[in-house]
């Protein structure tokens with residue numbers, strides 16, 4: 387913090403208090419004496435901090451879009467994309483850890499896995515990737531489970547964006563607008579037609595067009611992050627099974643098929 391101090395400023399607030407640095411810097415607890423484990427912990431912790439910020443931005447963007455304030459939401463969505471860029475770059479830092487370095491402490495992780503990151507799953511639900519099967523990983527933590535259930539049942543960012551289409555004269559059928567929101571989203575021909583109209587007449591639908599491209603930025607960046615995860619995992623553990631119990635690289639490769647905003651991709655073929 388480099389703000390010039392003013393007379394009115396409270397001198398009892400220090401840098402370390404304001405940032406809770408004692409707690410923050412005491413929160414890295416490697417379980418082995420291996421040098422690389424600290425990096426492994428810090429990479430995961432920074433990812434959780436960035437996820438916290440991303441979730442706050444997505445929630446802000448959702449409420450703005452729902453209120454019809456689409457343009458102010460662009461700022462929050464642009465910030466998410468920039469954070470995603472940093473998260474993707476951090477794979478290169480992790481990749482300085484060799485397979486031997488990782489194997490020397492991997493046993494300490496037990497069955498813990500990024501798979502159990504509740505913030506990652508909440509983000510997926512907020513964006514519209516609804517899969518209730520992941521709830522079971524949080525059965526032991528009732529507060530977290532309740533938050534995830536709320537996010538699963540609530541309209542996603544995509545639902546909020548879709549609700550804007552009829553406001554601009556682009557009707558959507560009830561099976562889209564009134565569906566069970568806790569179920570995985572099924573791509574719809576009517577939604578694709580509506581977005582196609584937006585992309586064919588960008589001048590008329592400029593606000594929606596900008597929103598759609600911001601959403602594609604997010605989806606693109608999430609897939610890029612996932613792709614680097616798969617590559618880094620293969621580079622470090624090859625085809626070994628994951629600590630969370632999946633087949634490993636094979637599972638992660640399947641996650642590359644997840645699209646938050648499917649019609650915004652499929653419409654491009656028809657343009």
Ligand code: HEM
Pocket residue numbers: 429430433480488499500501502503506615619622623627628629630631632633634635637638641
């Ligand atoms: C040596 C490094 C890493 C390895 C070998 C690894 C491996 C894996 C594997 C195999 C899975 C699938 C679930 C399982 O069976 O465990 C997984 C899931 C996951 N990992 Fe990693 N990972 C590594 C580092 C990271 C890092 C640094 C992050 C975040 C910064 C991360 C975040 C995640 C997330 C969010 C999932 C869930 C993905 C989904 O279900 O779509 N992982 N990881």
